[in-house]
Amino acid sequence: MNEMTKTYWENYWKQLGKDVPENVTAWQFGASPNKLASLVISGRKTATCSAVVTYEKLGEPIPELGEYSVILNDADEPLCIIQTTELVIQPFKKVTADFAVAEGEGDLSYDYWHRVHVEFFTEELKGFEMEFSEDLMLVCERFTVIDVKYKNSYRRDTMITTKKLEEQDYELIRAAEKVIEDNYRYGRHHIGAAVRTTSGKVFAAVHLEANVGRIAVCGEAMALGKSISEGHPDFETIVAVAHPHPHEDIENCWVVAPCGMCRELISDYGQNTDVILKYQGEIVKCNVMELLPEKYGSELE
DSSP, X not given: OOHHHHHHHHXXXXXXXXXXXXXXXXEXXXXXXXXXXXXXXXXXXXXXXXXXHHHHHHTOOOOOTTOEEEEEOTTSOEEEEEEEEEEEEEEGGGOOHHHHHHHTOTTSOHHHHHHHHHHHHHHHHHTXXXXXXXXXXXXXXXXXXXXXXXXXXXXXXXXXXOBXXXXXXXXXXXXXXXXXXXXXXXXXXXXXXXXEETTSOEEEEEOBOOSSGGGOBOHHHHHHHHHHHTTOOOEEEEEEEEOOOTTSOOOSOEEEOOOHHHHHHHHHHOTTOEEEEEETTEEEEEEGGGGOTTOOOOTTO
16 A cells, blocks of 8 residues: 555544554556546446456455455555445356446446456456456455545546547548538538448438527437438447538538437447547547446336
């Protein structure tokens, strides 16, 4: 435990007027530490799992019920304190859908949990020259958040995990640019969007502006509707671009992020869809659920 973490841990208990417990460890999540930590802080993630063999190979003790942990970011800075409230050691294949939901990742489905954890443990076990199997023993923990160091300052954008664009993604951007360049009309069509389906088909469309602004239809919605109308309802990636207006001193179109309603719409029709957007000065893509961590739901769903 580094000095910063030790100071945070000790000060937390001192301000409560209590003795400092000794059963504590400090660690960061092995995959996407900032993103997963932010899910813990938000209350979305209340469980985690790790391979028993990892503790054995590294000579580290297996977590215990009631143990405290200081969660760190990728710079080894303390973010919050959690306490293990439930601990079960079981094979990978015995993990339940309920536990997958408690892990708080992706679309909260068991299928998503299974896919990303197979990938994670497969890669982790390579370091021990071992192969993954469904019989891999896991330490499955549920926990509660005891304290958050920066209750109001942990940035929302740390939750976004991005991926680099491939050539087909640049082609999708060009399709969106072309449709709006061909159809731009001031006060009517300003945004172009293009969606690529899982079958590789690309559908592009422009947004519709109305004199009554609140009934405008976004380009992403138009592209999705066009794709579905042509019999292609399964989406892989979507992008929107803005066309400069005549009075703007801008020469080319630029990529824009979907509005809140479009994020809901895209996720309604494909929670595995990637969205191309500008993030921290770079054009990248991410899963739509990264942009919508607390998706709207109803009792009918």
